[in-house]
Amino acid sequence: MLSDLPLDSTSAGTSRTTGSSELWDDALRVIARKLSAQNFDLWFRPIRCQEIDGQTISLLAPNQFIKEWFETHYQQVVLEVIGEGSSRPYTIRWTIDDSHTDEEPAKEPAITKPTPSPAKVASEPARPSDSRRQASAAQRGSKSTPEHQDLGQELLARYIFDSFVIGPSNQLAAAASRAVADNPGGKYNPLFIYGGVGLGKTHLLHAIGHQIQADHPTWRILYLKTETFMNEYINMVRSGKIDEFRVKYRDNTDVLLMDDIQYLGGKERTQDEFFHTFNALFESHRQIVVTADKYPHEIPDLEERIRSRFQWGLIADIQAPELETRVAILQKKAELDQIALPPEVALFLATNIKSNVRELEGLLIRVAAFASLQQRPITIDFAQDTLRNFLTQTAAQLTVEAVQREVASYFGVKVTDLKSSSRQSSVTKPRQVAMYLARKLCKSSFPELGLKFGGKDHTTVLSACRKVEALLDSDPQLRGMVSEIERHLLA
Numbered sequence: 178m179l180s181d182l183p184l185d186s187t188s189a190g191t192s193r194t195t196g197s198s199e200l201w202d203d204a205l206r207v208i209a210r211k212l213s214a215q216n217f218d219l220w221f222r223p224i225r226c227q228e229i230d231g232q233t234i235s236l237l238a239p240n241q242f243i244k245e246w247f248e249t250h251y252q253q254v255v256l257e258v259i260g261e262g263s264s265r266p267y268t269i270r271w272t273i274d275d276s277h278t279d280e281e282p283a284k285e286p287a288i289t290k291p292t293p294s295p296a297k298v299a300s301e302p303a304r305p306s307d308s309r310r311q312a313s314a315a316q317r318g319s320k321s322t323p324e325h326q327d328l329g330q331e332l333l334a335r336y337i338f339d340s341f342v343i344g345p346s347n348q349l350a351a352a353a354s355r356a357v358a359d360n361p362g363g364k365y366n367p368l369f370i371y372g373g374v375g376l377g378k379t380h381l382l383h384a385i386g387h388q389i390q391a392d393h394p395t396w397r398i399l400y401l402k403t404e405t406f407m408n409e410y411i412n413m414v415r416s417g418k419i420d421e422f423r424v425k426y427r428d429n430t431d432v433l434l435m436d437d438i439q440y441l442g443g444k445e446r447t448q449d450e451f452f453h454t455f456n457a458l459f460e461s462h463r464q465i466v467v468t469a470d471k472y473p474h475e476i477p478d479l480e481e482r483i484r485s486r487f488q489w490g491l492i493a494d495i496q497a498p499e500l501e502t503r504v505a506i507l508q509k510k511a512e513l514d515q516i517a518l519p520p521e522v523a524l525f526l527a528t529n530i531k532s533n534v535r536e537l538e539g540l541l542i543r544v545a546a547f548a549s550l551q552q553r554p555i556t557i558d559f560a561q562d563t564l565r566n567f568l569t570q571t572a573a574q575l576t577v578e579a580v581q582r583e584v585a586s587y588f589g590v591k592v593t594d595l596k597s598s599s600r601q602s603s604v605t606k607p608r609q610v611a612m613y614l615a616r617k618l619c620k621s622s623f624p625e626l627g628l629k630f631g632g633k634d635h636t637t638v639l640s641a642c643r644k645v646e647a648l649l650d651s652d653p654q655l656r657g658m659v660s661e662i663e664r665h666l667l668a
């Protein structure tokens with residue numbers, strides 16, 4: 178994979194080559210091996226090594242945030258890697274790049290003048306005095322009522338910063354959200370938050386909205402789901418009210434908070450409208466925050482010009498929370514909802530649900546509701562009983578396709594291999610495990626499963642299941658694998 182890394186002057190490579198610049202590229206290769214591709218792209222690609230002069234490495238960062246994050250998280254390891262074998266330590270000299278315009282694709286039709294770079298915006302005075310914003314605020318008077326959200330959807334009262342638990346998995350996204358709320362339209366514009374389902378993206382989006390609303394009561398904060406934007410756009414076009422739509426989004430919005438932007442993928446006309454909305458807001462320094470379940474480059478059928486705009490500001494990810502964070506989230510939630518949750522039960526619940534905070538919360542609510550109905554204290558035994566029911570229900574909703582995907586990814590084969598009739602042992606074992614788990618977890622009949630595994634006879638599925646069952650008794654390694662896959666599926 179490393180040899181694929183294009184370490185040229187347009188990426189994280191050196192932009193001015195010196196004899197020692199290879200040092201930097203070599204170090205990057207070592208570091209790339211230690212990081213996920215996304216983290217590497219996020220934190221290393223934007224940074225350029227200008228030169229290495231003696232023991233001083235000159236680095237260029239696109240903004241302060243990247244620089245600071247790099248310093249806190251990666252600088253030490255970079256210096257260690259570069260300094261290996263050298264008797265004297267290296268130091269880093271930073272420059273913040275304020276010439277982002279060269280990153281813009283030349284083909285943009287809508288922007289004729291260079292757009293201010295995030296770094297330039299940052300150096301301007303706070304912009305609530307922006308004339309356009311003042312004008313629109315004046316027209317509306319200074320009411321601070323929910324009417325201000327009448328354009329979009331209500332901000333949910335419980336999604337505020339105070340109720341958001343910060344841990345290593347969401348630290349960057351939380352910090353960036355705070356920074357944006359403190360200085361809307363400042364250097365982190367746009368802010369792009371991405372992460373898996375139920376990890377707190379919407380919560381942060383609302384939290385930003387609440388804080389800006391509190392600090393700037395006259396501003397129009399527009400929170401909405403991308404689907405709402407799309408539906409409204411289509412309706413307005415149909416009813417000939419597109420101008421009204423544009424006034425609303427481009428002129429009368431001070432902060433745009435758009436959730437689940439991945440839905441723009443493949444919607445060409447909505448993308449075009451979004452693009453122009455984005456430009457109008459961005460050019461007048463109004464804050465844009467979007468969330469997605471994927472990194473911009475992973476969103477299928479999203480136009481390059483939109484992707485590149487998301488790169489102008491800050492892209493922050495949220496990962497699945499670690500155990501400690503999950504426990505803390507449960508405790509916070511229990512405190513807010515006045516649920517008496519003993520620490521050992523919080524730990525027990527957090528150990529069982531790993532990858533989705535929404536489900537974790539759901540479980541707590543369920544345990545609390547049952548305990549209150551039955552007038553019993555929340556104990557580990559009680560939680561265990563409740564959890565058992567919950568897991569059975571989750572399993573009932575699992576689809577055969579989900580099982581196939583998980584098994585295929587675990588064994589490093591394709592789902593189509595599982596459905597094929599290949600007799601290669603690298604495929605037959607995963608296929609049998611997938612059939613066994615699908616039968617166990619999805620409650621499908623043997624003939625149904627036969628169909629879903631590429632139109633096989635039900636006896637093939639039956640014998641695969643029997644075989645795996647027999648092996649599970651005798652083969653501890655397989656037992657470990659199957660239970661790990663099962664845990665993933667039920668998490």
Ligand code: ADP
Nearest residue numbers: 340341342374375376377378379380506534535
């Ligand atoms: P997403 O939009 O990423 O799918 P949400 O923002 O809807 O996820 O979060 C799902 C639930 O989990 C919400 O109730 C939210 O409050 C809660 N949640 C997620 N992360 C945290 C956190 N770090 N602290 C507190 N609550 C959280």
Ligand code: MG
Nearest residue numbers: 378379380436
């Ligand atoms: Mg969401």
